Amino acid sequence: DAKTTQPNSMESNEEEPVHLPCNHSTISGTDYIHWYRQLPSQGPEYVIHGLTSNVNNRMASLAIAEDRKSSTLILHRATLRDAAVYYCILRDSGTYKYIFGTGTRLKVLA
Amino acid sequence: ETGVTQTPRHLVMGMTNKKSLKCEQHLGHNAMYWYKQSAKKPLELMFVYSLEERVENNSVPSRFSPECPNSSHLFLHLHTLQPEDSALYLCASSPSRGEETQYFGPGTRLLVL
Numbered sequence: 047d048a049k050t051t052q053p054n055s056m057e058s059n060e061e062e063p064v065h066l067p068c069n070h071s072t073i074s075g076t077d078y079i080h081w082y083r084q085l086p087s088q089g090p091e092y093v094i095h096g097l098t099s100n101v102n103n104r105m106a107s108l109a110i111a112e113d114r115k116s117s118t119l120i121l122h123r124a125t126l127r128d129a130a131v132y133y134c135i136l137r138d139s140g141t142y143k144y145i146f147g148t149g150t151r152l153k154v155l156a
Numbered sequence: 157e158t159g160v161t162q163t164p165r166h167l168v169m170g171m172t173n174k175k176s177l178k179c180e181q182h183l184g185h186n187a188m189y190w191y192k193q194s195a196k197k198p199l200e201l202m203f204v205y206s207l208e209e210r211v212e213n214n215s216v217p218s219r220f221s222p223e224c225p226n227s228s229h230l231f232l233h234l235h236t237l238q239p240e241d242s243a244l245y246l247c248a249s250s251p252s253r254g255e256e257t258q259y260f261g262p263g264t265r266l267l268v269l
Contacts, residue, residue: 089158089246089248089260089262089263090199090248090260092257142253143201143204144199144201144258146199148198149198
């Protein structure tokens with residue numbers, strides 16, 4: 047199973063953009079890149095996903111490197127409610143399984 | 157509110173007890189999942205059900221027994237657990253097994269004494 051590597055923690059100031067990196071050097075050609083986040087005392091929540099092209103939605107943007115070995119989740123203006131653990135996940139194209147890593151704990155400073 | 161509910165939210169049990177965790181989804185999905193989240197460890201997929209049929213069992217000990225009576229309900233029956241089984245147990249659902257997005261419930265925090 048392909049694995050992801052993320053920094054354990056990051057800090058951001060409120061109202062500023064946040065770039066959360068993820069390395070997935072062993073990604074296969076058909077693995078989708080998913081991002082979920084987990085707020086305190088809640089289950090994981092879907093944020094965004096993509097395959098090759100950059101993606102935007104109301105929550106965030108996903109920038110995928112041309113070789114697909116890394117990606118970056120971009121929160122355009124961090125708020126205190128964005129403080130959570132962010133998981134970069136590869137979805138196995140054959141088994142449809144999510145392979146979770148340990149995630150990045152994002153702290154947002156007021 | 158994700159449309160996936162779990163009860164109870166917290167559970168304390170002894171090693172000789174039998175208990176059950178319940179998950180219900182109100183989204184009309186056909187696939188349901190059980191995950192285990194232990195402290196300092198990644199989420200681990202335990203079981204996958206698709207159209208009420210178990211399609212994956214990831215080497216989970218037999219003291220965990222899942223049941224899916226219909227596409228809206230999923231249970232995890234627990235018996236003779238060990239203290240190392242203490243964790244957050246998360247239920248999720250998706251429209252089908254191959255669908256991109258999974259919707260998670262809030263989890264049941266289990267403590268085994």
